[in-house]
Amino acid sequence: MQSMGQRNQGSSPNMFLSPQLPYRRPVEPGRSFPEPTDLQQYRRTIPSEEKPSDYELFVSEKIEITETQLDVLRNFQGITFSNSPRPLPPGIISIPVRIVGRPEKEMRLEKSDMRDKQEKQEKGEKPREAMQGEARGPLREGDAGYLEGSLDAIAAAFKLLGIKSPYAITTDLKQFGYDLFRQPPYLFAPGDRVPVGPDYVLGPGDELRITIWGKIEGAWDIVVDRDGTIALPKIGVIGVTGLTFQELKTLLYKEISKYYNGFEMNVSLGRLRSIKVYLVGNAQRPGAYTISSLSTLVNALFEGGGPNKNGSMRDIQLKRNGETVVHFDLYEFLLKGDKRSDVRLMPEDVIFIPPVGPLAAVAGNVNTPAVYELKGEKTVSQLIEMAGGLNTIAFQGRIQVERIVENRRQTVFESDWETVKESEVPLEPGDIVKVFQVVQDRRVVRISGAIQREGEYGFRQGMSVKDLVSMSG
Template identity: 30%
Template sequence: MKKILITIFVLIYTINVWAQLMPFNSPINTANQGTNGIYQPKSPSKSARREVIYAPKERVTNDSISNARLSSIQKANELTKSDTAIINLRKKIFGYSIFNNKGGTFEPNLKIATPQNYVVGPDDEIIVDINGYSEEHYNLIVNPDGFVKINKIGNVYVAGLTIEEVKARLIKKLSTIFVGLKKAGTNMSSTNLYASISLGNIRTVSVTIQGEVSFPGTYSVPSLARVFNVLYLAGGPNENGTFREIQLIRHNRVISTIDLYDILTQGYSKNDMLIHDQDIIKVGVYKSRIELKGKVKKTGIFEVLPTEKLDFIINNFAGGFTEDAFKDKVKITRFTNTERKLIDLNADVLNSFLPKSGDIIQIDPINFDRFENRLEVIGEVFRPGVFSLENNPTLKKLLQSAGGLKENAFVGRINIQRLGDDLNPQSISVNFTDLMANTSKDIPLKREDKIYVYSKLDLRETYTVTLHGEINGTRETNKDKNKQRTNITNSENIESPKDNLSGNLESDVKDLDVSTNRAVNIDGTEAVSEISEELKSNNAANSLLNRQVKLTLPFIEKMTVEDLILKGGGLRESAATGYVEVVRRKKNTSIDNKDLINSQIAEIAKFSISKNLELDKSSSTFELEPFDEVFVRSSPNYELQQFITIKGQVFYPGIYGLEKKDERISDILSRAGGLNRQAFPEGAKLLRISQISESEKKQKTEQLAEIQDNFSNVNINKEKAVVSKHETIGIDLVDALNNPGGVNDLFLNEGDILDIPREPQTVKVTGEVLYPNSVKFTSSFGVKDYISQAGGFTSSSARKRIYVLYSNGSVKRAKNLLFLRFYPKIAKGAEIIVPQKVKVGSTSQQIVSIVSVLTGTVTSIIGIITLIKATAQ
């Protein structure tokens, strides 16, 4: 009994398993029912993204073609200059750039639903899904013989059939094993059985493209590719290829003719068909081309059909005229059998004109400088500019639209410039006063009239006044507060204490740097100094004169001297208000009386002004006239501070201000506390700023240059000799201190440097000695003794020209008396300088010179003897 039960259980289990494996006995899958009870098929169990099935050899070939195409495009962009014509031609051809850009790709879309007219062939994959009360999934690959193999059914031939025909045939075959099988989409429910058939991975087809293309040849492309996709792979039509008549040849006959302009201009083409295996695409030579230039939205070379009118070409291919195109006249250049000719087309015949191949059609722009209703107002009105003739038909109306005349307008004559009927310019003058008083008729205007309203100020010389001397300068700010014009003169002359202490005292008199302040004339140029730079001197006595400037300002009616000084920034404290001069032009208003003509060239007025420029009883009432020159002098007792520097061995070294014009060395040393114990008064020296003007420097340079030219053996450093900022003055400080006010107690000047060294213990030997160095001072030693301490003379030493430079700056040289030579006495801190011999010339030259001298002497003696004998007879 137990064995029977086990046998029955195994049998039931086996039947259930077999029922699940057999499609026609599988139970209904309720999981595929929707909420409304309608059956929803399951998705394929092996769904995947559709791909193109390439054979390995096809993949390598396609990759090589793509790489070759990109390389060819790169090379085409890098053609030599000899191929410039080809490059320019390709750039002009409409549509050429679409097929020859490196960025875009025109690959077939593999995600689209399978086209109904798609023809199945070898290597295509057909996906079959059966859903309902039984489920099954098939991935069927079409073999090279055109069959697909289905289990329990066998081979089914599908090659050459459309996808719709394949669906019908497969359902018919599958219905033999799936009872009641229907096509998906017709009365679907969970109790029926349905088949869904679609195209999976697709095959490649071989297509040949020939003719005038950039890269002709045979290509392996996806079976969903169209003619346009293959054209892109081949680089599109070349410079000679047609865009309007591309033929698709299948089984030795033309089945479609594609016009690429439909795709380029409208985005689609009804004749762009799917490619079949062994198709041929033929691109012929273009038949007719024209070129559009100028004011159209897309210029270039267009291929036209014999029936296409020029108006259609411009609007559909070139995008139409631009806004600034001159449409009334189109110019055409046409080739004849022997030459070229020009054709002018009116706008009304564009829709009937048929262009010929080679025509160059030029659309010119309108005249931008020409207006059909323009009027222009120029000059002294509040709103000058251009106006329309319709709204301003007369002169009075136009001037009202321009805001009216300004206060400075010259109303006695307003000028209208007009182009006459004979194209000659005309001038019409109008008195605006009479026009406003209605004593003269209003002037009707014409297009392109220009109305000039002049200024009273333009009809007279620009009136100015000039201010000289001790003024501060003025700061003027413009209306928008964005800019500042600042007028200031050069400031007071002082030396930098830091420079004085360091010993690098500058010779030039410096100006105080006041930020952003500069003296500016009426024309915006910088105000100039009263005296030229060449004549300026650094002498402290000229410091007030050096800083005075000349400032030119606009003239204003009833302006007084005080008013002018206020505009000039006010007076400096150095100004002398009791002595102001005004120099006025001499004006001879009449020449009838010859007695009025004399030698006077100017009128000069002298008077005092208020020190604080206030309007009080002391103010002047002198009114200025155009071109007056006002001079504000310096106060005679006013002086700028002057400073000198004391360096070295004093109790209080530093910068000292001079108290008096005649202050001496002894006075300033007394203020400095006198000499300390280390001081060496015998070596004190005075450095003084070189008081030389630019003109004197120039003259001195020319003199030194002349000396050097005349004496070839003289070498002068002209720059150092002329531009030297200081000169050393040898002083006897011991005598100056012992005899205050004596000859050696010199007056001090601005910028002087009094240098008092420490007592030296050595004597320096330099120049043409064997070992230049410093030697310990010995009171019993003479010049030769010190030179011996330095190794003695060299072969090029000029012994006769030895000189000694003392520490106080004085110099003494050796003196020769007959055959005796007297050397200067040596003091502490002195420097013995042995110069180098100057080579006059070679030995042979010296011999020739001596012989010449002797010959001349002998000749002279013979002449004298002859003369004596002749006299004695």
């Protein structure tokens, strides 16, 4: 007896007959298979240079500002720029700054700015005179110097321009987590060439690859039909929809064992089916999506752009057959890496994103300053811990809480970090918590002239001119 599709033509006559395997056309010269989805991420554009951290800026003792920001600062009353340090009157401080390149969008405006300057020159308008020691002419990227002015004036200007410094806290914050969904969806798509787990649930459209060897031999590539069944020669029709992959293997071995013995069996999955799910509520792009049957809740969220700014990140609901089966908190995933609630989706599942919950902000010197959605957080210390805690350069002696009281924004609390933790300062929706930065107390004296080592030296109580001259050689 001969069998179509037999692997071994010389095997015994009671072979297990199987249909001919489907013909797979070879790849034509000059053509290649489509690039796997999980490799497309390596085709991304190389990111730009990483911005320095707060601690790197603190150690460098410089503040980085753009050329445009410097132009604006020069127009502030009471603020000037100098290329070198110089004696200053009481109440005026000097801050070292480094000029960095303009953002691309600012470069587009440069030509129009130059035209405006030319028009002013044609009208006979003269630029203001620079004071002695002040920088003259345009500055270029990489230049450095000193901003001079009163502490209040510099702090107000830095806050307005969103410049990070020890003198002002920027409240230019974004809601936490939403920028994650600005990434291309394919970066988070499930791999199409990975083995499925034993808990994978079969459905119409899945391709099964069954191989048998031993006293009998055979091989099939079978697609689960619309009725959720497969048909095997002599075995007959078997219903498989709703079975897990592990249950399928057990069932197939049991059914074949009714007719044959002395065989080994291997079952794998070929092409997987697609399923339709629905993303509704406060989503960035609500609608119906056809996705891989391997997709999870997070995969579907990336397809739809995630929640919008009015949508909750902390109570995303998965509804199945009219019942809510999962409440998913994205903060658990983003802050702790916990994906236990990221379940695999089933056909006709509905993902509902309710409105965002109460919000509170933490600004300044924490590891992740942002606007956070509250869910069970009752104290200021819990909010700070959710923001990653205080960073290395945080001034633990000053934490401030601003709150809306009688329709006005007011400072309602100011104390040190230990008091905040011990007294469990209550947190209310709309609060803004500010954590200030340590300010270097540069107590130095400068010596120059006919000495061996001129420069700045640390000042101590009771220090005399003789001591200074001795240190400088």
